[in-house]
Every structure is written in structure tokens, then in C-alpha cells.
Amino acid sequence: MDTMIKVQDLKKLYRMGSETIYxxxxxxxxxxxxxxxxxxxxxGSGKSTLMNLLGCxxxxxxxxxxxxxxxxxxxxxxxxxxxxxKEIGFxxxxxxxxxxxxxxxxxxxxxxxxxxxxxxxLEKARHALESVGLGDRMDHRPxxxxxxxxxxxxxxxxxxxxxxxxxxxxPTGNLDSKTSNEIMDLFDNLHDLGNxxxxxxxxxxxxxxxxRIIKLIDGVVESDEKIN
Numbered sequence: 001m002d003t004m005i006k007v008q009d010l011k012k013l014y015r016m017g018s019e020t021i022y023x024x025x026x027x028x029x030x031x032x033x034x035x036x037x038x039x040x041x042x043x044g045s046g047k048s049t050l051m052n053l054l055g056c057x058x059x060x061x062x063x064x065x066x067x068x069x070x071x072x073x074x075x076x077x078x079x080x081x082x083x084x085x086k087e088i089g090f091x092x093x094x095x096x097x098x099x100x101x102x103x104x105x106x107x108x109x110x111x112x113x114x115x116x117x118x119x120x121x122l123e124k125a126r127h128a129l130e131s132v133g134l135g136d137r138m139d140h141r142p143x144x145x146x147x148x149x150x151x152x153x154x155x156x157x158x159x160x161x162x163x164x165x166x167x168x169x170x171p172t173g174n175l176d177s178k179t180s181n182e183i184m185d186l187f188d189n190l191h192d193l194g195n196x197x198x199x200x201x202x203x204x205x206x207x208x209x210x211x212r213i214i215k216l217i218d219g220v221v222e223s224d225e226k227i228n
Contacts, residue, residue: 002032002033003030003031003032003033004031004032004033004035004067004068004164004165004196005029005030005031005054005065005066005067005165006030006064006065006066007027007028007029007030007054007063007064007065007066008028008063008064009026009027009028009062009063009064010024010026010027010028010050010053010060010062010063010064010065011024011025011026011027011060011061011062011063012024012046012049012053012058012060012061012219013061022219023046023049023219024046024049024050024053024060024219024220025046025218025219025220026063026219026220027046027050027063027216027219027220027221028221029214029221029224031196031198032196033164033196034191034194034195034196035196035197035211035212036187036188036191036196036197036199036210036211036212037197037198037199037210037211037212037213037214038198038199038200038201038206038207038208038209038210038212038213038214039051039198039199039200039201039214039216040200040201040202040204040207040213040214040215040216041202041215041216041217041222042202042217044218045215045216045217045218045219046216046218046219046220047200047216048169048200049219050216051167051169051198051200053065053072054067054165054167054198055084055088055090055167056072056075056080056083056084056087056088057084059072059073059075059080060073067083067087067164067165068087068164070083085110085113085114085161086114086161086163087163087164087165088163088164088165088166088167089157089158089159089160089161089163089165089166089167090158090167090168090169091151091154091155091158091166091167091168091169091171092154092169092170092171093169093170093171093173093174094174095142095147095150095151095153095154095174096154097142097150097153097154097157098142099141099142099143100141101141102138102139102140102141103129103134103137103138103139103140103141103142103145103153103156104122104125104126104129104138104139105125106142106153106157107125107128107129107153107156107157107160108121108122108124108125108160109157110157110160110161111124111125111160111161114161124160125138125156125160126138128156128157128159128160129153129156131156131159132152132153132155132156132159132186133152133186134149134152134153134156137149137153146179147174147175147176147179148175148179148182148183151171151172151175151179151183152183152186154171155171155183155186155187155190159190159195164196165196165197165198166187166190166195166196166197166198167198167200168187168197168198168199168200169200170200170201170202171183171187171199171201172184172201172203172206173201180206184206184209187199187209188209191211197210208227210227211226211227212224212225212226212227213225213227
């Protein structure tokens with residue numbers, strides 16, 4: 001299979017006075033195109049640090065992280081920003097929507113940074129909202145939407161650039177169980193359409209909806225299991 005993510009001996013350390021703390025201490029993993037992966041681990045396991053590195057929000061202290069054969073550790077801040085915008089769609093627990101903008105304008109926002117004209121931005125944003133079942137809510141602001149609808153807007157925003165990877169950080173953390181299942185149904189459909197999805201979660205029932213569960217503990221991979 002086509003390897004999209006290659007991580008070799010990835011380390012992230014922080015110096016606190018005379019002490020060195022390893023948030024990641026030699027992580028190795030490959031993720032192929034169209035995989036559907038859950039990243040799990042207790043607080044302090046390193047999963048949030050790994051998510052930040054995979055999302056190009058941070059750079060490793062040492063080791064290799066290749067995204068589509070590009071070595072991320074070699075990139076400067078501008079190049080990291082560009083790869084985030086082109087290659088990665090983010091979905092956050094807290095939705096991170098701009099309250100004064102409509103759903104349509106929230107979804108179109110990443111396309112501003114991609115340099116598209118307004119007409120093209122709105123056309124792409126409309127298509128993305130329709131793909132997540134919100135074609136009738138495009139003009140609503142976030143406070144006029146339910147939690148599940150807001151998360152669907154966030155998913156549409158993550159999709160709008162046609163990213164290589166959708167990276168979802170506790171995407172059901174603020175939702176009730178019924179709405180959580182609806183959002184995971186949406187991720188299931190996106191995976192069936194060929195998207196590569198990484199879900200960071202501490203909830204076993206959410207992780208079990210994916211096809212592979214990677215568990216971290218103390219900054220290393222404790223287990224890596226394919227399911228379903």
C-alpha cells in the first residue's frame with residue numbers, strides 16, 4: 001500500500017531546568033493512504049504531542065517524519081503552514097468555528113489562505129457542506145446550530161481543501177452518545193470514499209469504530225492492532 005506517513009525514532013523532548021522530559025521517546029509507525037486509525041493513550045502518554053507533530057503544528061526534536069515523502073523536520077515555519085493548509089484537515093473537540101461567520105464562510109476560510117477567489121471559495125464550501133448533510137444550514141451561524149451540526153461544519157471545513165489526511169482530535173468529546181455515533185458514521189462514510197483519517201480519542205467505543213488502534217504510553221507505541 002502507498003505509505004502516506006512514515007515515522008522513525010521520533011522524539012520530542014522538553015528541558016525543564018536541569019531535567020529533560022521526553023514527551024515522545026522513539027516512536028515508529030507507518031500509516032498508508034486510506035487507513036482509518038485511532039490514536040489512544042492516557043494523559044501524559046504522548047498522543048497529543050504526536051498529533052501536533054503529525055499535524056505539522058510542531059517539529060520533532062529528532063527522528064524522521066515524512067508526509068507524502070516530504071521530510072517535515074526540514075521545513076521552516078512558512079513551509080509548515082503551507083503543508084498544513086494543503087495536506088491536513090483538522091477537526092477539533094471544541095469545533096473552533098468563528099462565531100460571527102456563517103457555516104458557509106467558516107468552511108470557506110481555509111481557501112482564503114489557499115488563494116482562491118470568493119466565487120470559487122463559496123462553490124467549494126457549498127459542496128463540502130452538502131457532503132456532510134448541511135446543505136440547508138449554510139447561512140446559519142454557529143450559535144444557531146446544534147453541537148452535532150457544528151461538528152459537521154468543522155468536518156466540512158477540514159474537507160474543503162481536499163487534504164491528504166483528516167486529523168480529528170477528540171471529535172466526539174463535547175457530544176452526547178447519539179450525536180457521537182452520527183459523527184462517527186460520517187467519518188465511516190468519508191473513509192469509504194477514500195479519505196485517510198486519524199482520530200485521537202480516549203474513548204474505546206470510538207476507537208473501535210476505526211480499522212486500526214495505536215496505543216501510546218510513556219512516549220512510545222505500546223500496541224498497534226488492526227481490527228474489523
